[in-house]
Amino acid sequence: MNFRFEDGLPVLRRTPGSLREMLLDLPEPWITATEGPGTWSPFDVVGHLIHGERTDWIPRVEHLLRHGDSVAFPVFDREAMFEASRGRSLPELLDTFGGLRAESLGRLAALDLTDADLARRGRHPEFGVVTLGQHLATWVAHDLGHTAQVVRVMARQYAEAVGPWRTYLPILGAA
Amino acid sequence: MNFRFEDGLPVLRRTPGSLREMLLDLPEPWITATEGPGTWSPFDVVGHLIHGERTDWIPRVEHLLRHGDSVAFPVFDREAMFEASRGRSLPELLDTFGGLRAESLGRLAALDLTDADLARRGRHPEFGVVTLGQHLATWVAHDLGHTAQVVRVMARQYAEAVGPWRTYLPILGAA
Numbered sequence: 120m121n122f123r124f125e126d127g128l129p130v131l132r133r134t135p136g137s138l139r140e141m142l143l144d145l146p147e148p149w150i151t152a153t154e155g156p157g158t159w160s161p162f163d164v165v166g167h168l169i170h171g172e173r174t175d176w177i178p179r180v181e182h183l184l185r186h187g188d189s190v191a192f193p194v195f196d197r198e199a200m201f202e203a204s205r206g207r208s209l210p211e212l213l214d215t216f217g218g219l220r221a222e223s224l225g226r227l228a229a230l231d232l233t234d235a236d237l238a239r240r241g242r243h244p245e246f247g248v249v250t251l252g253q254h255l256a257t258w259v260a261h262d263l264g265h266t267a268q269v270v271r272v273m274a275r276q277y278a279e280a281v282g283p284w285r286t287y288l289p290i291l292g293a294a
Numbered sequence: 295m296n297f298r299f300e301d302g303l304p305v306l307r308r309t310p311g312s313l314r315e316m317l318l319d320l321p322e323p324w325i326t327a328t329e330g331p332g333t334w335s336p337f338d339v340v341g342h343l344i345h346g347e348r349t350d351w352i353p354r355v356e357h358l359l360r361h362g363d364s365v366a367f368p369v370f371d372r373e374a375m376f377e378a379s380r381g382r383s384l385p386e387l388l389d390t391f392g393g394l395r396a397e398s399l400g401r402l403a404a405l406d407l408t409d410a411d412l413a414r415r416g417r418h419p420e421f422g423v424v425t426l427g428q429h430l431a432t433w434v435a436h437d438l439g440h441t442a443q444v445v446r447v448m449a450r451q452y453a454e455a456v457g458p459w460r461t462y463l464p465i466l467g468a469a
Contacts (some may be wrong), residue, residue, distance in 0.1 A: 253457035263449035274438035280431035290439035
């Protein structure tokens, strides 16, 4: 599938609600669980998504529309949430993410883009020329990737608890 | 983590709502998408979860409590949904799954099990002796595994659309 607004936007609209439905008021061990040193918990992931709303998705759309491929996007800090989320609760982060996502989609709607704009070119600091359509498809796939990560981190807490069923549960990784 | 009722049940309670939040009223291409021949769409996964409620999770709990490890569980048909879901809509399947899951958790609560019961033994047709705790942990991990699968199947529809960003999106698989 190519990115089209009519397919992609409904996914972007749902991500905060999906994460809220999955995570809100879950017992603490699920929220702070990781896959080992250097990996992210569900709490960390929500913080990372917040940082993306603030500095990546719509800011880069606006940058691309302003500069085309003449000025590269500012670099995105994928670990900024370790500082930014400190001392905050998961319900706060979920609220913040929901509010920011709604605002992002409002800003996108206000730009009144059409499928013809998806070919417009920008410059990525590492990849060089990219299109608006690729950037927006990445927004969707990034949401889905981190949603899958949250679910996988949770599942893996039971890697031992399932006993011999592990063989049938590829999400748990090899024994 | 070992399975404990206080941690595991909140996850089992949330699965129907999470899938509903993700999938209800999404454009059709997401619902029927697969990862290629022989793989399952989000629609197929919800049907598979319904079949698990009907024939696997609580039926096997009741079987184990009745027979211990003297009689193996009946075999589970993991592809029964291809027949059972035919002609049904995704909203219907989501409603059915939500209703059956609530009923399953009601039946489980009525059994009044405690953490001490988690060591009780049953017999799996392939693995031999298993415990009630392993079975219940598997229920949770199975929910999470299929939730991650739904999200991954959706993400992979954009494997090409993201262009060079694929490198940063492990959920899309290697190019």
